[in-house]
Amino acid sequence: MNFASDNVTPFCPEILAALTQEGKDNAPAYGGDDISQQLDTAFSQLFDTDVKVIPVATGTAANCISLSALVSPYGGVICHHEAHINEDESTGVAFFTGGAKLLPMDGPTAKIEADALDRFIAGQANRGVHSVAPECVAITQASELGTVYSVEEAHAIGDVCKKHGLRLFMDGARFANAVAHLGCHPADITWKAGVDAISFGATKNGAMAVDAIVLFDNNLKTRVEQARKRSGHLHSKHRYLATQLLAYVKNDVWLKNAGHANDAATVLADILCQHGATLAHPSDGNELFVHLDTDLAEKLRAAGVQFHPWPSLGSTVYRFVAAWSTDIAQVHELNARIS
Structure with missing residues (x-):
């Protein structure tokens, strides 16, 4: 019984069947195939709003490429000190963003509290070019310690971000577990709470190797696609990433x-x-x-x-x-x- 990680698991039957079916014929490369063209529609239906979807093969890529579109090279990303982007992704955020700095803060059971976030932002020393100004807040849903932001907590974080003019990113490596726990609509804890982008995890939950960057701000699409290409994360056989994602969300797998x-x-x-x-x-x-x-x-x-x-x-x-x-x-x- 291996409880070391949910990364040790095989991929689920629905995804295996979809990959087997899609693996029989040739198809256009780099996302020009029919399967890849279905992603935006499928995820727009899932989130009940118009979204753009950019698949990548790893959670690190999904997180860091997303953040590269949300923060400038000289900006700051506020996150919990237990956050995956702070503890487990080396200097990935700085690398992909061209230098943005993580600004870690505390909070019980790896969650940021809205009131504490408000104080943290207000307390950041503003010394002009000598300091790092926060430009984005990153929260993890579910958190690194297995806890989940409630709908109310997610909206409270979003309100603080709106108050201070900051972007809001969600690391959703275990987003499915959070939604299953809350029993809410995926929209309730994402775009309705002010989230601009989410890394929609699939690898830990039955996929072979894919996470999706889901953009609620569609204006970010071109920038994210360029960052994906520049960083070497655009797959030539893009359809196999898309196939996994479509099978993953079909029938609520x-x-x-x-x-x-x-x-x-x-x-x-x-x-x-x-x-x-x-x-x-x-x-x-x-x-x-x-x-x-x-x-x-x-x-x-x-x-x-x-x-x-x-x-x-x-x-x-x-x-x-x-x-x-x-x-x-x-x-x-x-x-x-x-x-």
């Missing part, structure tokens, strides 16, 4: 997969807590952060369970990540294996 992952995490949390573990904080999606004593941790490893320590939350905290393919029946069996 993305929500079905995410809902299963969230449910698997809930079952696992219940079992771990029955054996003396405690949650470091409530889990909203498919990630668990759990206090384990040494004995229970060793029992889990002996039972073949893979998971990671998470020292930033304490020496006894470990992360478990359930996925679309997690066998919930096998998770139930774990109860007897560690008793």
